[in-house]
Amino acid sequence: MNKQYKVRIDRVIQYIEANLANNISLAEVASVSHFSAYHFHRIFTGIVGETVNDYIVRRRLECAVNLLIFKTELSVTQVALDCGYSSSANFSKAVRLHFGFSPSEIRNPDKIKDSKIGKISSKYGKDFNPSDLYPTRITNEVMSKANLEDTNMNVEVRELDRQRVCTLASERGYEPDAIYQAWDKLINWAVCNGIKQDEQKRFAFAFDNPTVTPVDKCRYMASVVIGEGVQVKRPFLLSEIPKGKYAVLYYKGSPEEAIKAQLGVYSDWLPDSGFEPDDFPMLERYLNDARIDGYIEMEIHVKLKGI
DSSP states (O other): OOHHHHHHHHHHHHHHHHTTTSOOOHHHHHHHHTSOHHHHHHHHHHHHSSOHHHHHHHHHHHHHHHHHHHOTTSOHHHHHHHTTOSOHHHHHHHHHHHHSSOHHHHHOGGGOOOOOOOHHHHTTOOOOOGGGGOHHHHHHHHHHTTTSTTOOOEEEEEEEOOEEEEEEEOTTTTOHHHHHHHHHHHHHHHHHTTOOGGGOOEEEEEOSOTTTSOGGGSOEEEEEEOOTTOOOOTTSEEEEEOSEEEEEEEEEEOHHHHHHHHHHIIIIIGGGTTEEEOSSOEEEEEOSOHHHHSSEEEEEEEEEEEO
16 A cells, blocks of 8 residues: 555544544545545545545444443433534434444343344444443453453552553454554564563553444554654554553453453443543553463553543
């Protein structure tokens, strides 16, 4: 892929993500790309794998459903307005069309009487069941296994300093092969830049909730902490982990159970913590190589702010 094409489409995606709550015109995003409006849409679809409109609709709905799940104090109408919908009726229609369930059914899966196949299944091939999103169900299952030998959980609040990082995005979201491919390239880059493999401090930026977003569409960036003097060139990108307070959950167990432990931070710990999540993606700091050990050992970091 032409590097300049990728840079310009990445710029468009960043613009869309920053303006999801607003009305976004197709002409507007085409101008951000600096491609001809006649060809921009084909270029975007070819690189991203879905049309501009489909991307905007999907991301807006995914953000809305995450609010329904984790911000239960907000009414459905408030969630609709916060996510750029003109009314709760339009919002409910869009949610049912995409997910196959209404907003109230997603919030109360025990009350589901009927459903239909949503676009998330027919278009993206993702099975969707509101019960899988319900944090209490998920975390109760995790906690019931907490006495297993290979599982150990502990949450604490830490003050972290700013950290400069080199990042590389997974080309196919949370698909394991794509994740490992990104890590292999990044680890090799770090070694070539004088950072020994056993001294590398590795974080993953996990932007999306895979219980809501199709796995291959989830945004995932591998990253390695670097010194101030290290230069970063494409396809790698320079970023940073900001200074601040973080909730840190230690997890050791199977990769399949990790998502349940992550949701536990939001459902079991945060409500009584005196904090809420800051506007920064969840981080995973890896402490081992799951391909070698057969299990994952990591620290899950959620940046905090006061309520």
